[in-house]
Amino acid sequence: MTAAPEVLREPGFRRLWLANAFRDSAGQVSSFALPVTAVTLLHASAFQMSLIVVFSRVGFVLIGLPAGVWIDRWVKRDVLMWADIAYFVSLATIPIAYVAGVLTVPQLIAVALVMSVANVFFSIAHTSILPLILPKRRVADARARLQTSESAIQASSPGVAGVLTTVVAAPLLYAASTIFHLVSAVLIRSVDAHEKPKSRDEIEGRDFRREVREGVAVTFRQPLLRLLVGQVAFHNFGIGLMASVVAVFILRTLGISPWLFGVLSTVGAVAGLVASVACPPLRRRLGEVRMTLIFSGFAPFAVLCIPLAGVHHGLAVAFIAVAEVVLSFAGVGRSVAAAGLRARVTPNRYLSRVSAASGVITQGATPLGALLGGLLATSVGVTNVLWLSVAVIAVPLVLMLRSPIRSHRRLPPEWEVED
Template sequence: MPVSLSSSVGVPPDDAVEVLKVPDFRRLWAANGFRYAAAEVASFALPVTALLLLHARPLTMSLIFMCSRAGFLTIGLPAGVWIDRWRKKPVLICADIAYAAAFASVPVAYFLDALTVAQLVVVALVVSLAGVFFDVAHSSVLPYVLPRRRVADGNARLQSSETAIQAVSPSVAGVLTQSVAAPVLYCFAALSHLASLLLLRGIHPQGDIARAKRESERRFGQEIKDGIRVLFRQPLLRLLLNQAALNNIGAGILLSMLPIFLLRDIGVATWLYGLLSTLGAVAGFATSLLAPRLRRRFGEIRMTLLFSALAPFAVLAAPLAGVFRQAAVPLIAVAQVLIGIAIVGRAVSTAGLRARVTPDEYMGRVTAAYSVVIQGATPLGALAGGLLAGHWSTGTALWAGGLVMALPLVLLLLSPLRRHRTLPAEWEV
């Protein structure tokens, strides 16, 4: 059994310490905030630029969205092996550099009157690939800056800040598009990643060392298989994986089709599109503040059941907006609020569970293998959404997305976990 890192030099031994009082985590938290703000602004600017400025079609939109989420599907597994061998800090810094360069290219091309859909596809792909390394390294470095039993609280803090940023960014970006072109917003995204880079230079994860010499003696393919084996043999990891994969297929359909439905089919203004996104983020932020208390009182398993049960009802309002178009805006508003509650509530309820059941030496590979499946499901859902919308309509695609997102609850109700309040002690490492 691996030795816990909570006793490492520089990591507070007191499990009750407030995670934001740990300097390295505080810098990591702030860097993640800048990175997430950049992602939110870029995610808002992308459909506005592609649809309203470059007049992209639904299938083209789904292709752009697919490329923006294709990183884990293409290099996720080898990235997990590499990051288990490498030091995590340099990986995070290099990812920030790639992010900043890709985002900065958009306003440069716009001012040169050379911006094309093809460039947006390339930028989306580069950002997605950088995101693989950033996400896996970010998750893998947490046990090196916090005691293992505080990783869940660290994840909860990260989730709260992310939802707070998400609550502000789309509305601000929507208002800004009334006076500046959407591609200009990518300047903010690039600067945010430079700020993240400066913060990450100040962290010093204890015990995070390069293992290239020792690990190089093993076969690369065998290491990938090791991560997959741990992921599929552990009951909780397997359940969370199946649930998240189905959820993300449905989410990929909805996320790729909602901008087309709102901006093109309904014709809402960009500021209103940003406001609708903000409603869900505000609901998610409120949930992130309440959910940790509920998780401690009722148990993470019961809270996961509750929020998973809410998800099917949350997404139902989106396809209904395609039927009752006169009430489309309030219905989408309801959908955004309920989706924000369901997604954030489930994320907080399950925060730290993977870290508690995964050995340290497999953390990068398991994180990567897990992310390959769940992140790879999203672009596949986006592609399915584009095909459905092209063959039938965006409304049909929204119904399909809602139906798929109802399936994870069925898996959870059929699993033995429904009889537990908290994570069984025998599953922890």
């Protein structure tokens, strides 16, 4: 019996896993429909696309730190459920506005902002609830199972959505996303994480600002957490640069059609699915630290293929396909390698706050990169922004190579905590 099927024997995790499947499906459909709607239907400029990316990722910057404290005080299951409901309501406005003939880019930006804030609460609560459902050493197996499911959904959703855009308008795809989020909320409501709500006396006796400071202090005091935050921050900054212009580059500069855009995304997602299956045993063989180092080196080479597609137009589709495959494989592999590390070195009482502090920096880097990318695109051009993203995404590998932890294959036992 492999590790992944064992975690599905836990009823709470099984329901959470199924809810995640619906939520991931919703996310994949909406993430494909958004750039297609903005670029091909509303004729958004590169700067407007960068604003959509900025507002879709700015939630952690706006509310990440206080959200970590609040979620430590609230029931995590309820936070997950209400986040899904917020997604449901905000996404439903897009097909309604389209049918009414009043859909605009500013509305897409507003929806992106609401979803970004909802994602803050969902992400932090999701990170914090897993150690309440499963023992800490099982969290990595649970994340591997979630990653496999997510990759399988990524492998099918963009291609299906791309084909559907040849039959129905892209904004109507959001109707499916709203239904998926509603189903996810219902499933999460049935999850029992054995968590009791904090009493009023417990909450009133705690200092809000001190709790925020504690979360930040733990994040930067622990060497592994500090390294992971630095790596992911630079990676996400580079991804933000790329994301701000890549849809314009592929759909407009290269002239690739929306359905082929969806197929290329599917090709990358298939690579992610392969990685999610192949990497858990590879993680056990190489060690999570060594594997993180190896997969950190793949990402810059993947992103390099995107601007090269503009240099060699005859091979554009092939270059984009290689970029999708390698970037997806590298992202999933690194995620599997690092799965559960944060939980193993962080006491449970700090998990939400550490997740929030890390998220403010790592998730906040993406909108900053996207904003800079949108501004630079108007002055130096879309292709040059892509070249810059390649350089920035190479920085995490440098950080890993310069870190003392590079000599370890696995997490040093003395860094682990049990409560």
